[in-house]
Amino acid sequence: MATYQTILVGTDGSASSFRAVTAAASLAAATDATLVLACAYLPMRERDRSAAADVLGELSYKVSGSTPADDALRAAREHAVAAGARKIELAAEEGEAVDALVTLAGRHRADLLVVGNRGLNSLAGRLLGSVPSAVSHRAGCDVLIVHTTTGR
Numbered sequence: 001m002a003t004y005q006t007i008l009v010g011t012d013g014s015a016s017s018f019r020a021v022t023a024a025a026s027l028a029a030a031t032d033a034t035l036v037l038a039c040a041y042l043p044m045r046e047r048d049r050s051a052a053a054d055v056l057g058e059l060s061y062k063v064s065g066s067t068p069a070d071d072a073l074r075a076a077r078e079h080a081v082a083a084g085a086r087k088i089e090l091a092a093e094e095g096e097a098v099d100a101l102v103t104l105a106g107r108h109r110a111d112l113l114v115v116g117n118r119g120l121n122s123l124a125g126r127l128l129g130s131v132p133s134a135v136s137h138r139a140g141c142d143v144l145i146v147h148t149t150t151g152r
Helices: 015-031 046-063 067-082 097-107 123-128 131-138
Strands: 006-010 034-041 087-094 112-116 142-146
Touching (some): 015 034, 015 067, 015 142, 034 067, 034 097, 067 087, 087 097, 097 131, 131 142
Parallel strands (some): 006 034, 034 087, 112 142
C-alpha cells in the first residue's frame, strides 16, 4: 500500500463534504501526512454583488471574493482537527470544483485526492457528470471517493 505524504480533500462547506474531510483527516493522522483542505469558488457577478450589498449592508463582505470559501475552510479545519490531523493547510481556488481540485492537487503535489460521492449516483450526475467522477478521470494522483451520501 502506498504511503501518502500529502492528502488533498475537497469541501464546499456542506455536511456531506465534512464527512469526506473527516475521513481524509483520519487517514492523514494515521500516516502523518499533510492535509490540504481545498475549496473552489466562483466570483459573484457585479449585479448580484450589488444586490447582496443592498440587503446585507456592513456584512456584504461575507459574499464577496473568496470569503464563502474561506468560511467553509475554517469550518473544515475544525472537523480535521477533531479527526486528529496535525499538519493542515487551507487552499481556496477560483474556478469550477473539478478544475480547482485537480489544479490544487498538482500545485501541492498531493498523492491522494479525497472527495465525497455526492452527485455520483444522481440522475444529473449520470447525465452531466459529477465532481467525483470527473476528478477520478482527471487527477494525476490516487483518488479516494468517500461514501458521504446515500446517492438518493
